[in-house]
Amino acid sequence: MPDYGLDLEFGIFPSPDATRHREVLELAQLADVLGLEHVSIQDHPYQAAHLDTWTLLSLIGSRTNQVRLSTNVANLPLRPPVVLAKAAATLDVLTGGRVELGLGAGAFWDGIVAAGGRRLTPGESVDALAEAITVMRGFWAGEPGRFEGRHYSSRGLRPGPRPVHHIPVWLGAYKPRMIRLTARVADAWVPSMGYADPPALPDLNARLDDAAVAAGRAPQDIRRIYNVFGRFGASSDLLRGTPKDWAEQLTDLAVGIGMSTFIVGAEDPGFVRRFAEEVVPLTRELVAAEREGDTEERTPAEDMTRHVPKDLSDGAPASISTGSVRRFTPQQLAIPAHLVEVHDHLRAELEQVRDIVRQVREGHASVGTARSAISTMTMRQNNWTLGAYCESYCRIVTGHHTNEDLGMFPHLLRSDPTLRPVLTRLHDEHEVIAQLLDGLDRALVALVAEPGHESSGQRPLDALSDALDDLSDSLLAHLTYEEEALHDPLAVHGFG
Structure with a gap:
């Protein structure tokens, strides 16, 4: 399968557990400090143990400076698209353009109905999602509301505020109709381990590519985001080994299948620190080497020292500029x-x-x-x-x-x-x-x-x-x- 050549991005996916709200905020701040690109939060308003996703993202936004904030994915049947568009635009304004929006057509319908939502058939839920994206993008563009659909309407709406940047829309998609919708309108596709394990990705990716071409889009226009889960250990299983094992496995997913963003489930700050400081830089280097054709065998020690610029490895002083990209031992x-x-x-x-x-x-x-x-x-x-x-x-x-x-x-x-x-x-x-x-x-x-x-x-x-x-x-x-x-x-x- 193709490597789309996109820059790699990494992030965390902490559970919005109400009993651990301090820990969740600390994990988000740690991700920001360590230079990860994303903090992504699931959205289940009917889940009694969870904090409200938008309230949590707003507080995370106030306590971080660079990390991007996303729903993964927002429960559309319980979040009217105009209200959701305004919430996303508002947070985008307040955080200086750091919002990305993951959307889902709906699941766990008993919970949705219990929380006041409508039960939809699979076909209806996909149609409603397509309408919602039209409404939200019109809102963000500042266009006067004139959309009238079967499920949603914005007729007569005076939208605002406008977000400060283009808010990327991610879609969690597995079935054919959702794959086609993703190909037509989404900025990113976000499958998850457990729903689409690595062996299933090539076929889903190929379907998405074909649908994108059919819709007049280039496959590389759709970023491939993967929610992954694992732990560090001595196993040879996927994402169960050492940081070097992780880096090699993520490299295979990037250059072999085309996944370019990895959002890792995380609850422990020690795990997040090790992921950011060991797995991420080595994965970036291995992917760069694969793309440059540099696939020579290296020892773990050589892998690590290759992260150190020459002016650092030989002991010479180096001028440091804030925000520069450096690799260290x-x-x-x-x-x-x-x-x-x-x-x-x-x-x-x-x-x-x-x-x-x-x-x-x-x-x-x-x-x-x-x-x-x-x-x-x-x-x-x-x-x-x-x-x-x-x-x-x-x-x-x-x-x-x-x-x-x-x-x-x-x-x-x-x-x-x-x-x-x-x-x-x-x-x-x-x-x-x-x-x-x-x-x-x-x-x-x-x-x-x-x-x-x-x-x-x-x-x-x-x-x-x-x-x-x-x-x-x-x-x-x-x-x-x-x-x-x-x-x-x-x-x-x-x-x-």
Whole structure:
């Protein structure tokens, strides 16, 4: 089967488990920091254990900077196309053009009907999907609504806002009519392991190619996205072996069948980190070598060292530009990974503070109850109080930033003077965060010492929440920027 020559893309497919919402957000942030292209979320509104997909994607969008956000796939029978188009366009505007839309014709019809949707026949569901795509693309183009279909209508609609980029539409398709619809109108085809395992892909791909040609399109106009699932181990089975095994198997799927985007089911940050840092770069290299005809045998050690540019492998200094594409050894990658680990600890501890304050605000816990809850946390001390806990957390953040300002930053600047603008920004952000920490301390004093006192028209609890929000917004944005901006410099020069 053909290799369509498209750039490879990778992403994660975490379960929107409501009991693990913090972990899901952290996985999305980790994917963003590690340079993966996609975070994709399934959509089953009738599933009691799942978070709402669009609400979750919106929060992920607010906590990430580069990763693209997609439904995989949106449950069209429970999401009217005009409302879905507006939601996608809105999130696209808010995230600077990072939305892609996976759509499905519908499944699990008992659940759909129980949630208020209509039960459709297979033929009706495909027709409804085709109409919905017409309605949504007209909406995104800003065209006055004049569509009248059997299932959906936009007549008289005044659409808006328009998205800031062309929103790619993915279709999950297996049956002939859906394959033909995908060939006519979709930007991407997204099958999943379990529904279409690798042996089934060549035939489905060939049908999609033939249908695309019949519709007047080139097969390479349709990106092939594959939802995959596996684990690392010692098995020779598909996606059950070492990272090198994974890379070789994904390479076969890319150059042998034409799949160019791999979205991996993931629930564990260690798995995501290993996938991004070991599987992804090696897969990119193997595919590039196949495309260039470089198929010579290499040892695992040679495979890894081929990721290191010559100016790095021979020890010479290298100029680093933020966002540049570099490949490093696992030893080099361990250095920026340690910075992320430190930051992840800060994020987790901050989330604990937020949760405690939230409980107090909502009346679910008194300050005394919060003290009792905090006493079970890792960072605890004698005579624990809400104020003492936050005070301890603030000291950790301040200490981390002081170490960077006095040690790591000067070392990086000496190693690469072109980093001065980045390091200056980071230092300035440290000053801002220090001021916000002082503001949080003052709000804590007012809450713990005088919980009922009114000051300048604002209750101490409100002042505490505002101070915590200000700190959270600034600190989380700062940590993400620092991880992205210093990833390559730290891999090259270390902490000093």
